Amino acid sequence: MPRRTDIASVLVIGSGPIVIGQACEFDYSGTQACRVLRAEGLRVVLVNSNPATIMTDPDIADATYVEPITAEFVERVIEIERPDALLATLGGQMALNTAVALHERGILDKYGVELIGASIDAIQRGENRESFKRIVSEIGGQAARSAICHTLDECFAAAEDLGYPVVVRPSFTMGGAGSGMAHDADELRRIAGSGLAASPTTEVLLEESILGWKEYELEVMRDRADNVVVVCSIENVDPMGVHTGDSVTVAPAMTLTDREYQRMRDLAIAVIRAVGVDTGGCNIQFAVDPASGRMIIIEMNPRVSRSSALASKATGFPIAKIAAKVALGYTLDEIPNDITTREGSAPANPRSWTPAAFEPTLDYVVVKAPRFAFEKFPMADQRLTTHMKSVGEAMAIGRNFTEALQKAMRSLEKPSAVFDFTSDPGDREELLERIRTPYDGRMGDVVLALRAGADVAEVSAATGIDPWFVDQMLLLTEVAVDIGGADALTPELLRRAKRHGFSDRQLAALRGLTEDVARGVRHAVGVRPVYKTVDTCAAEFAARTPYHYSSYDEESEIALRSRPAVIILGSGPNRIGQGIEFDYSCVHAAMALGEAGFETVMVNCNPETVSTDYDTSARLYFEPLTLEDVLEVVYAEQRAGPVAGVIVQLGGQTPLGLAQALSDAGVPIVGTTPEAIHLAEERGAFGRVLGEAGLPAPKHGTATSFGQAQKIAADIGYPVLVRPSYVLGGRGMEIVYDEAALRDYIGRATEASPEHPVLVDRFLDDAVELDVDAVVDADGELYLGGVMEHIEEAGIHSGDSACALPPITLGREQIEEIRAATEAIARGVGVRGLLNVQYALAGDMLYVLEANPRASRTAPFVSKATGVQLAKAAARVMLGSSITELRAEGLLPPGDFVDLPPDWPVSVKEAVMPFNRFRLPDGRTVDMLLGPEMRSTGEVMGIDHLFGVAFAKSQAAAFGTLPTSGKVFVSLANSDKRHMIFPVKRLADLGFSIVATSGTAEVLRRHGVAAEVVKKLWTGHEDDGSPNIVTRILDGDIALIVNTPTGTTSGGSPRNDGYEIRRAAITANIACITTVQGLAAAVQGIEALRRGDIGVRSLQSWAEAWTR
């Protein structure tokens, strides 16, 4: 069936900010979809609030709305654009829920917009756990015994019936939000309570626990002629009870016979048919009882998912792309498989392609491992449950499980994730006890337990991990023993170790060598990896797409080439502080350099990203970003043809950290040299650069002991900011107000970073923080990309604070001063490429906080806000182009940020925090206060002529629309009270009623603002029996909360003062403002909302106005 001709324009909804459970995989899928739709000649209208995405690049869609993904805003877009159809299955749960909301409000009907991909009915059937269970039994499958509950009382009754433990799962959520395992009535009250709140339909499902069963997923694809294929099977190494997003998973399934697999396949196909997903991809999850083979269907997602991104990367079958095509009416047999050309065995061969109507078959093993960020939430419960907690993932490919597993572990870039074969494993019994509950790092402890003498059966019984996997880990320990005990590292032994994924570093540790020496020995005897190809078909057909992975096998498949290659190092697994923004820059470099005639080579191990799409670069190496793995790729590419150089400055700290070692190994680094990078990163050297340029920095010192730190702090005066050196995302950074806190900190921080000393800085109070992004060419010419003014004061990590561009309170003179300072830093450091500088404006003094000679988190935001592709320009500069040349080409505009017209629209970036995902062991949520350590996972952008409107949009996109009426609860630290009077009074004037704690109320009263007084830390009820403030927040009586903290943090423990209030805000999902500046901005936003003049406008439409 050819594609439908009755659709001329399609609205695509993205997934918004990166949050836990919904990350850049939806940029990958959405970008693919938009490209497909456009290639089909359709007008593509896109709504996505996330500026760091490739999909919101103005050339991906015809009309790109960087606007909040709420029914209200999307309706406005529909009103303007009048699309024929809406495709909502590629933007995660966010898009799906928005589509349902649009339908329920009658908006789709009103404007005649047809939902394509999955119908409302299908979405309801698949997502509503009750109706889904019915379908499962209708098709002859089994679901876990369960009960649907809408109130807590129903929950208790049901739990009695099912027997504890029970699993609580809300409808219409993803990533296990609001779900959990309740072992008793107390836990049930807590988990089901938040589950009911998390579900848009106040509905939770209680289910019999099938903890410890084997867990599987199938990725299924259907077209409108009812052709169905299973793209990939995924087996979870961690059994049922650990969310698939938090599990180590393997593709293809390793421990199923064909009978069981086919049974699963039959059920999956029956499910997709019965649910009625007409076209597109689905994810269906299964549990299998390892003792009897009883099979249970857990759930289905009628949309592309994180797992489908993984499956696409694991197989080479681009699920989102194909899903978009089948949504347009193509059938699978009409869609070519990009990867293979046809070399049929038929006598004569009229076709040159094989179709997408097939099931990929793998001749390798893929392992995905989750990356957690518990170090950012030290108080959080670190046990893994049905509720997803990981912030990113790494994928690795090997020719066998052990190779893939060890590669995946080192791809995580967490030294502790790499299996330890050398240190004392510890006590067998203790280890066996510990691994009973799942946690980050359990795999490593499984290896230790085996080393400590536990046998496969014992480990398997303790963990529920299938004995086959445990045996594979036992195999690793055996190989390790052989390596450690051998007389010499023979080529045979090396080859054996390498085939099981041992890194040079692991070998070195086992042999008491340095990594370099181990590598030297290996190279001397000629043991090198070969590169195989991901080809969807296990080599049955020739592959056209150079998508490679390393393996210690015999034959390499790297093609020779004549064009010079540029190797771009990606950013590895997403983590807090290093996420999609860096991938964005890498992808842009690939685009720009490809256009400029280079053969682009991408190295990365993050399956969620656009950079690891096989057609982003000329060649893709799905490899860990360690020195060893990168050196081998460089070596292989140098043998394939000329290599112009390696780009290390776009993937964040990961590749930057490799720069010096790569350069020492003779690898050409393009752009800013490793020596220059060092100048910017090393405190002393950077201090000298600033000194020569006559630029002030906050007073600081570097301490290698507590005594030293104590002295420095005393010299420069408290409060001080302390941190380990060489970190990203403010890792381990704290504001310290006195010596005791300093002592406490040093104790913890040196543990966090043994090789690096601690930096102590004067903390600038009440300073305005500025972020600057620029591109600098070889002649030192600087293109000022953007200056952003933070809403929150310095002290709140730049990644967590909201910011505005152009700066809302700076004049041209100040911007010129900033430009000059940035230029001086660029010259002093010797930057060639991107430069990010953070300044603090305290009084009239411009302090330099830090300079990062690399792509920044803000580069994509600046690009969206100014319409200039900074990362593309930087990539070209690194390969020798000058700013002047790029201006002539049109890649850069004349002038730069300084020359922006005064009526330039204001873009506001807001950070999105994951607080609702993390709980203390007692079940309460972690505190939501901001600080110098970054903890946000994603960002959104709002754009308008007026700051207030842009800010309101950013809030709507990040947290939900700001309230325009109702009660505001205000509770302030003393130091903040004077700054707050005006904005709170303004809220009262706007008609809000004010509720305040006594001190705050008194100050307000003196300024003519009447406030209802409540007690603050009162739990239970007020004296007269009325509910206290926490209860009122939980009951939804309060529309907005303003709470600034008092006291100091220590060790990341919650500050008790307002903690209960902020916690209630998280639970009840009510806007909570914790800074003075945030409130001022919010008031402007609320005023804009009240005026009702919030419109939507596409980036393309803004750009027309932007032609300077």
Add this chain to the structure above:
Amino acid sequence: MSALLVLEDGRTFRGESFGAAGETFGEAVFATGMTGYQETLTDPSYHRQVVVQTAPHIGNTGVNGEDPESSRIWACGYVVRDPARRVSSWRATGGLADELVRYGVVGISGIDTRALTRHLRERGAMRAGISTTEDDPVALRERVLASPRMEGANLVDAVTTSEPYVVPAEGERRFSVVALDLGIKTMTPRRLAERGIETHVLPASASLDDVLAVRPDGLFFSNGPGDPATADPQVELLKGALERGLPFFGICFGNQLFGRALGFGTYKLGYGHRGINQPVQDLSTGKVEVTAHNHGFAIQWSTAVPPFEPVGTRYGRAAVSHICLNDDVVEGIELRGADGSLRAFSVQYHPEAAAGPHDAAYLFDRFVNLMSATEGR
């Protein structure tokens, strides 16, 4: 123990012994299924073939008594990358290596199976030898070159049953069918039985009279090994049956023989189709089914490329009913009477699956319908 694999063109791989010690020769072919190694090994169509598994981990679920497709392992050699050290399945009764030893199957592990597969893809399936006793590739290659080729090989007699036997219908018996055992898989009579068919499995040497003596409602030709060009007696038998209007259904080798009975030739594919992910299109509905394949030969239609026009034969109009979407190989043919009704049909692939997806199971229903329609005529 180390092992050596040498192909007839001299390409050599060194690895570890897997299964029995000794030496073996056969046609090297690669199979791309990720599950179902036990079904593969016991499929009689693999007789005299050295099977290369592209999936790296083989043996993870061990072996059990339920999954074999015949009474023994038929593949004569086995090539894998990473054999399982430990078995994990609630149905497993033993390990694969022991099973290979039990049937004396010589195998090799630890070699670059992808390199070998690419080689076979580029150069075509060819003879190979695996040895745990010979260390000299040159010497082994000489013996490979001396071993028989697949072209012109008549292997049916080696795999067929010596005695007729009956597989009863499940539930009420609706039809009885004669299945000529050319290397039949266990699952096939089971699929027939599920549909109320009693299956009389006869040896490949059975005559038309033997068949008719059963008074069957239909005739079935199974899959099997070897070159279809050598199976003249069975082709003659089929011609007789068609002459009498006996409903016919054939699978794989049976499909090739049906093609020959209708007057078409067969040819050897470069490297064949062996896997469980092959897209086949039913030309009458346009629908795609994902199917299990195991064939090195195919029917040569009157034209080399699609569209394959129908051809008149003495039994009726023959048409191509299914093609493989990867390479347009003819995957199914059918015969219709003057009134346009279906009389006989066959497919080149495996609707009984085992191993493989069940998408094509409807073909057994088609056979039932064909017999019902014939009964009514």
